[in-house]
Amino acid sequence: MNKNRTTGLAVAAVLSVALLSGCEAPSLAKLLSSGDQQAQPSAPASGASSEGSENTTPSSQQEEPGIQKPPSLQETITMVEGVPTVTNPTELSVVVNKQRALPADYIPPDLVEPNVPFPFDEKVEKRFMRAEAAKALEELFAKAQLDGIELYAVSGYRSYKTQRSLYETYVKTQGAEHAAAYSAVPGKSEHQTGLAMDVSGADAKTRLEEPFGETPEGQWLAAHSAECGFIIRYLKGKEAITGYSYEPWHLRYVGKEMAQEIMAKGITLEDYLSEDGTAQKQ
Numbered sequence: 001m002n003k004n005r006t007t008g009l010a011v012a013a014v015l016s017v018a019l020l021s022g023c024e025a026p027s028l029a030k031l032l033s034s035g036d037q038q039a040q041p042s043a044p045a046s047g048a049s050s051e052g053s054e055n056t057t058p059s060s061q062q063e064e065p066g067i068q069k070p071p072s073l074q075e076t077i078t079m080v081e082g083v084p085t086v087t088n089p090t091e092l093s094v095v096v097n098k099q100r101a102l103p104a105d106y107i108p109p110d111l112v113e114p115n116v117p118f119p120f121d122e123k124v125e126k127r128f129m130r131a132e133a134a135k136a137l138e139e140l141f142a143k144a145q146l147d148g149i150e151l152y153a154v155s156g157y158r159s160y161k162t163q164r165s166l167y168e169t170y171v172k173t174q175g176a177e178h179a180a181a182y183s184a185v186p187g188k189s190e191h192q193t194g195l196a197m198d199v200s201g202a203d204a205k206t207r208l209e210e211p212f213g214e215t216p217e218g219q220w221l222a223a224h225s226a227e228c229g230f231i232i233r234y235l236k237g238k239e240a241i242t243g244y245s246y247e248p249w250h251l252r253y254v255g256k257e258m259a260q261e262i263m264a265k266g267i268t269l270e271d272y273l274s275e276d277g278t279a280q281k282q
């Protein structure tokens, strides 16, 4: 599946430089955002604060220089009214799953509409992603096009309220078991982070269906998503860790470094962020 990975990466590195320059995500309306009350981490990278000149002890063992691993799963969870809730909803490394909810009122601070094709015309919230993810999605779709692969963005941001009605509909029409396997309880959908996008090819028959993974578009995504910072979030064979069935269409933005390591190792986001490198079966 990843035969051309190395070559692809090299080519991609060149391409991304070319593509990035003209690829500003259109900051169309902040539609749903009620403003970023979240303080942005605005510390400039250069010349880190020199006060307290104590030499930082290298407490983190074999970290590669420059690549700071994000805090672990265990460090980013707290109980809120009896619900295990993430403490880092705005971070690219946030993990939301059946054991880890977003704050119910969480709305990403910087939602924009990526300039990519959608298979529908409605101006609805599912077009949106957080700004950095939207820009990366444009880059990904542009790369795909150069390879003759036509992609569509099917479903991105989903508010708590939308997820709630979706889940209720699922339970009514498909039964509780199906709902539990394919849908998320409100507050526990990764789509509420604004970092996820469901992607399809032109063929509606495989849209959001497992056979999508066998299509040229699905194969292309598996091989190339990481080049633009995306992972296939719900892998085949990892259901016990992610809590979800295989979803070859569900892309999650985590940034290039993290995505490339995760996809190269064939592991889940949970594994990557676990203290011992392997997510516990919960």
Ligand SMILES: [Zn+2]
Pocket: 191, 196, 197, 198, 249, 250, 251
């Ligand atoms: Zn999805």
